[in-house]
Amino acid sequence: MEHDHVEDGDQVVFHREGWSRVFQIRRKRQVYLDKTKLDVDALIGQPYGSTFEVDRGKLVKIEGPAASELSLGETSSDTGTDNRNLLDLDSNQKMSKEDIMKMKYDGITGQKIIEELIENSETFKMKTEFSQAKYLKKKKKKHIPVFTVMRPTPRLVLDIFSKDPSKICYLRADSLSQLLSYSNVMYGSKVAVVETCQGLVLSCLLQRIGEAGKIVQLIPSNTNAVCRQVMDYLGFAKFMENVYSFPLDELSSLKDDRSFPSLNSKYYDKIETNEDGVSSGQYNITVSNGSFCDGGESLTSNENAEAQGSDEAFDGESVAPDLTEEYGDCGNAETEGAKIDSGMQMEVKKLGPNRELQRQRREKRQKEAGTIITEKLDSLVIACKYNPTPILMQMLSYLHPSSSVVVYCQHLEPLVECYTSVKDNHAGLQLKLSETWFREYQILPQRTHPKINMSGTGGYLFTFITSQSNSESFAPQS
Amino acid sequence: MEHDHVEDGDQVVFHREGWSRVFQIRRKRQVYLDKTKLDVDALIGQPYGSTFEVDRGKLVKIEGPAASELSLGETSSDTGTDNRNLLDLDSNQKMSKEDIMKMKYDGITGQKIIEELIENSETFKMKTEFSQAKYLKKKKKKHIPVFTVMRPTPRLVLDIFSKDPSKICYLRADSLSQLLSYSNVMYGSKVAVVETCQGLVLSCLLQRIGEAGKIVQLIPSNTNAVCRQVMDYLGFAKFMENVYSFPLDELSSLKDDRSFPSLNSKYYDKIETNEDGVSSGQYNITVSNGSFCDGGESLTSNENAEAQGSDEAFDGESVAPDLTEEYGDCGNAETEGAKIDSGMQMEVKKLGPNRELQRQRREKRQKEAGTIITEKLDSLVIACKYNPTPILMQMLSYLHPSSSVVVYCQHLEPLVECYTSVKDNHAGLQLKLSETWFREYQILPQRTHPKINMSGTGGYLFTFITSQSNSESFAPQS
Amino acid sequence: MSFNANKHNVGCGDTVLLYVGYDNMLPVVVEKGKTHQTKFGAVKHDDLIGKQFGTRLQCPRGWIYLLRPTPELWTLSLPHRTQILYTTDISMVIFQLDLRPGSIVAEAGTGSGSLSHAILRTIAPKGHLHTFEFHKERSEKAREEFHLHGHAQCVTVTHRDVCGEGFQLEHTVDAVFLDLPKPWECILSAKRAMKKQGGRICSFSPCIEQVQRTCEELSAKKFTDIVTMECLARHFNLQYAKLQNVSFKTIDETIDPQAEADSEPPVKKANVTPSSRDRRGDSDMHHFTSAVPAINMPGHTGFLTFATLTSNDVN
């Protein structure tokens, strides 16, 4: 099923270390990459794993050593012993910004530009080897846009949000990966999820249940929309029949047998056609840039934050515009000149023709979701901008005993509340409240050290195992 | 003033890596070290920095390489390549515990015991070099009680509490050192301190103000006693004239000019004799093992904790007895057979003869303390088991503008309150709330890595600079 | 079979965890007629059969819970045959290796099978784990365990030293995991094991020198995106904490002329206060719920190095 070469319509990751962008590849399509308009036609038919350099809006395949290994000739062998004679002056570099811009405009390659920069630096040769390497790395990153074309995976997609982690509630690889572990979600699991992470958590869980499991995404009724952007990135449209939506508001109705007779979910599976994944598309349309948590600002600028209404808070923050530009063809940030054709947008069109049919389908899907819930779930995962405690406590009765529950939150305080509620209600075992220290290292000869910048927080996790509250006593042994 | 050799009456640190004990050295004295009774006579006249091995209750000076470098002969050159053929069995060691005990009783040195252990291990030679080194290190620590005799410093004294950090509110070297920095306490500073860290914070501050500064220790009236044990460890009795006590309860009285006329402190300095450090000795007598913060237990055993009255909480926790044994001659944990002669106890005796005179001195000292406070302070340091916010807010009016304030707490939550109060009252600038990640490394050839065990928390610091709340406007420039 | 998602009741031959307390679980294989001793008294296996996972059992001297084993709980309760990987690292490995149902994975060494169980959960039922262990007894124990836990179809346990003899796999796996003293010695063999489309590799090493040599070798063998990281779990304990509130006199009390007239020293007066207040119990206490980091935490487990082999660089 998985092809080794990029095909028309594929979602493709442009990747270099710690940086990723996703684009859907279509013939004649142009995308924006780091403010450069780019023709992606050339990718079709190329094997995944190929490396490309951007050269005047064209993609040029690099054979041989990968981008990160690009050598810089003899220049770096000429080194000073230390920096004692260096003064920090702007005049050290004889080339001006204008010179560089002109070179780029003239189509000089980044490699060549860097060589020129070195040639025109008064101090480069006097710098220590260490300083030279640092200089080169900085310049390479700036002037040589090189990337490798990869098939999207959750790992690569996570990189996309590194510039604006608030979009995914500040989930980091370590917290997301532990969320997945502690949820114990596996092939065939029945899972309930509440997430406002652009569908990232949903997608990861979906990948793990395979075609045999079921996921019900619980959606607050008093929210306008949920975003599942990441589902598109990962090309998960085909799995949509395993994903259901259910309004949190209706949970209590499940306890009333009259309105929700216990349906045989298998019956519904048969009627359901493959395309009906669309039925939950209702929640798929509006992209929410909002970040409720971030409505809270540092105390210094607090008046500002308090003044915002909740609607405004939903409409996103100042960083959003920058970001959407980078997203290229994703969601509401369609690139100019490119045809509107993302998976999401197509669904909108499909929804149009027969509203009544869609409504019926939606209703049927929701009933099925209700059945999945009432027949009890194996796992519950919460990673959202809603207050988690009421949701958690509401959901506990729909979990098998010995099920796995994970609540992720950017803040510690709400999880303290969750912990206390579960503890006080004797609703779980192995309660764990934790955060993770995540650190990356630079491993280089004679220059090994932890990276200079690190993330101060990847959020907090509260995990536990559900338990039966009333014990079954059995006869002590004689 | 500082002698290079141990003298009768000196407070001396017995130190090895990460482990320290303080003893006062007196002729004919015996102390308990790791459950072994020990004659310390031999130390008198020895230079500081000397290393000793304990040999059947006697101290034997080691000349040449220091304890940590003790070589273990040829044994370690015989190594296996990996552990593939090792089974974890008790029978690998042919020597029994009884054999080892007998050797010790017979006065065999630790060095010899380890050699025997290696000889009798079936698996030692098959172990990798790495595993061998690990094994040796473990055995050395257990069987060779070697330590170096050092002059006490705050750094070494801190080690003493590593077994029971609750006694010093979980202060770690990193948090204590930052507390000292951010307090900006220096030669000649006037400082107010509230601490329940056995006098550790007080002592460190006292060391930094030299003979020119003044420290007022603020003492809650509804506490029975404060402990200044560490003052003795560091031999600070001679600096006592710079340390004042003042009851927090009386702070508000300072605002009433009638009861506290603004006295000229210099006048009082003249009358004050050198011995009058004793006047604050009242607070020096009772040693409090209590740890209020630890009255709070984990939720699991919470009923227990809640049941304790506050008096009980003050009387300390289960770990205290173990610890006091280690303290040797300090405070209430006097070793058996040793004469009761610590500095502290002597003060008690001096207090006896003329109670009225003492009372008068105390009153005078307290008046002076009041004057120091009303003439305004340069720094305020809080590191205690009391709720810090009310104390902090009460003290703000006694600080110069542009003074340094540090509040340390084992818990984050009380400092959030402090932060909010200071912010809301516009009482400070550069508000910083922080914790520190502190990590130690094993640096060994081919075996370099962060240490396997680390401290999860060293408490939290809130620091700021006081500011004038009403601005002086001045004419804008024309 | 009890690791399976669709299993909700205990059957004969199932591995169950008898939960005695936090982080304290006994793994038990249910067999007819057997009895197990716990600190709360004896548990008859016959009484467990047919019970729902999660059931609370009243034992003579306390409650225990019958838990379904998950790889995370298994990691906490498995018999240690070696140092093991814990869930924080395990999670990162699974995620960074891009594992999912259907993935083919090579692992060396098997050790106590802590990571293996998490890999198997993720790749089952159509994926496969080739796991290698140079210690014979350990490899046999692991094979037994995997069979008992219903993983027989998804795993091949091989007793072999991959450093000397290699994986002996030709372009069959999506990912390789190495937990070896000298991982650099089998990078080449790992590369050969990778599918033609390329894949991901991870090496776990406690010492930085091992990481340095491994990174050099990975780079020499054309692996890219070489990243080294460390992750440490920091657990919070919830405490009902209390701090003593100090007493401050109000101004009214302070200028009480009576006290002044008596020329009673302020200290004395202050000393009277505490006892009377203390008797009121906790009224002088500031109570709050505090999330306190555990005082002792693992400071280091190992460095995780990840790298990519792209289809370009497979040969």
Next chain:
Amino acid sequence: MSFNANKHNVGCGDTVLLYVGYDNMLPVVVEKGKTHQTKFGAVKHDDLIGKQFGTRLQCPRGWIYLLRPTPELWTLSLPHRTQILYTTDISMVIFQLDLRPGSIVAEAGTGSGSLSHAILRTIAPKGHLHTFEFHKERSEKAREEFHLHGHAQCVTVTHRDVCGEGFQLEHTVDAVFLDLPKPWECILSAKRAMKKQGGRICSFSPCIEQVQRTCEELSAKKFTDIVTMECLARHFNLQYAKLQNVSFKTIDETIDPQAEADSEPPVKKANVTPSSRDRRGDSDMHHFTSAVPAINMPGHTGFLTFATLTSNDVN
């Protein structure tokens, strides 16, 4: 002189910090007749003279505060001539080197003087700092600064490469601090500089390979108690955070027969709810004060290696 404890009012020649905002301070040397431009408008030096430190000044476009320089504030505002040490590391260095009033210290290199100021605060007025810098211009700038800040008596600034030429101090110091690319090259010279009673040494290095060589050399030169550590400050921002409360129907609402009769799809009904609730503003919000760790933090400054030279091992 303004670093001094007993100085409370601004005088001519004093260095003051104009505090513009959090972590944003301008160091200014007060001179008669001069004017300084800030983002809130011009500040006349003449207006500063005689003012108390901590004074809030009303400028044309905002407030600024006149702060007394402390080594910590100086570290945040000093002119960078090199990478500098920050307060978390500095504090540890001072503490672990056992510094106190009267200590004699050797430091190489001086750099931007960030650590030097903290050392000088601690050892003044009777202690002494011998500080060495191989970069000529930097050593001159540092000397000027120390003089301006009233430290002239306590510090000797020498322009010299101690790696090549050594400290040239004979048994005079209590402690040595090294921040050099190749610290191992001057361990021997550092040892010679130590007092006969022995003392403490610290080396700060960013890379682990430097630490390894330094530790080896320290051990070879009979230093003991060699400990390597790292400390990182983690700052919390206080946020008035809010999380949306989701609505749950009460049972009464749910079984409302009217809604059932209409066979209105539940989804539709649900969609009506949010807008009406949103209009109520924050009533659906769960508010709390949250201490949130800064998203970006320094992940590494350097490794601090400390060791002891005992009197035994001086020669």
